[in-house]
Amino acid sequence: MNTSFSALPLAPRMLANLSQLGYQNMTPIQAASLPALLQGRDLIAQAKTGSGKTAAFGIGLLHKLNPTFFAVQGLVLCPTRELADQVANELRRIARGVGNVKIVTLTGGVAMRPQVASLEFGAHIVVGTPGRVRDHLSRRTLDLSRVHTLVLDEADRMTDMGFYDEIEGIVRACPARRQTLLFSATYPDDIQRAAAAFLRDPLEVAVEAQH
Numbered sequence: 001m002n003t004s005f006s007a008l009p010l011a012p013r014m015l016a017n018l019s020q021l022g023y024q025n026m027t028p029i030q031a032a033s034l035p036a037l038l039q040g041r042d043l044i045a046q047a048k049t050g051s052g053k054t055a056a057f058g059i060g061l062l063h064k065l066n067p068t069f070f071a072v073q074g075l076v077l078c079p080t081r082e083l084a085d086q087v088a089n090e091l092r093r094i095a096r097g098v099g100n101v102k103i104v105t106l107t108g109g110v111a112m113r114p115q116v117a118s119l120e121f122g123a124h125i126v127v128g129t130p131g132r133v134r135d136h137l138s139r140r141t142l143d144l145s146r147v148h149t150l151v152l153d154e155a156d157r158m159t160d161m162g163f164y165d166e167i168e169g170i171v172r173a174c175p176a177r178r179q180t181l182l183f184s185a186t187y188p189d190d191i192q193r194a195a196a197a198f199l200r201d202p203l204e205v206a207v208e209a210q211h
């Protein structure tokens with residue numbers, strides 16, 4: 001199997017940026033998921049920490065993103081503020097291959113007002129924790145009606161923390177026609193229920209971390 005990013009149907013600018021980041025070859029989770037992701041398929045993926053999951057969904061999301069359209073097109077839900085910050089930083093690095101992409105983090109433990117200001121200024125991608133994203137939805141400071149890609153990152157940790165109902169409410173605020181990607185280290189009942197409820201004909205991928 002060719003694991004070079006250049007085997008993927010990505011824009012030259014995206015490929016040049018990946019190479020500038022030092023990403024020559026896809027990690028196993030990227031190689032197993034990206035061809036299907038770029039075709040728009042839903043995905044359930046299991047892979048260990050450090051396997052490059054962020055770039056897997058990030059490249060898929062950013063490939064479809066239109067930077068000249070000022071609406072939230074991608075939503076990534078993470079269990080904690082630290083993980084949301086890490087994901088946002090990695091997405092910003094990958095987004096250099098797309099153009100001027102605005103990525104806003106919405107997590108708890110931070111005042112609402114600056115988050116609302118960032119949203120008003122225009123965000124293409126929101127990375128957040130379920131509780132705070134739900135707060136913005138109830139206050140109508142966040143519009144998810146143009147989301148084309150929804151990512152549930154570390155989904156088992158989110159359901160362990162009791163976020164199932166928040167996630168369900170957030171999913172309902174996204175368009176029915178969307179691509180949904182679920183990443184989880186384990187498959188307890190909650191995750192199977194989430195997958196059945198939120199995903200459509202998903203590709204299922206499981207890989208060991210070994211890059």
Ligand code: ADP
Nearest residue numbers: 023024025026027048049050051052053054055
């Ligand atoms: P995970 O979410 O699976 O725990 P991350 O997405 O945080 O892992 O990626 C782990 C590290 O690997 C990050 O530092 C990231 O920049 C790097 N990385 C991701 N993809 C590649 C690649 N194809 N080549 C080299 N490094 C990569």
Ligand code: MG
Nearest residue numbers: 050053054153
């Ligand atoms: Mg991760």
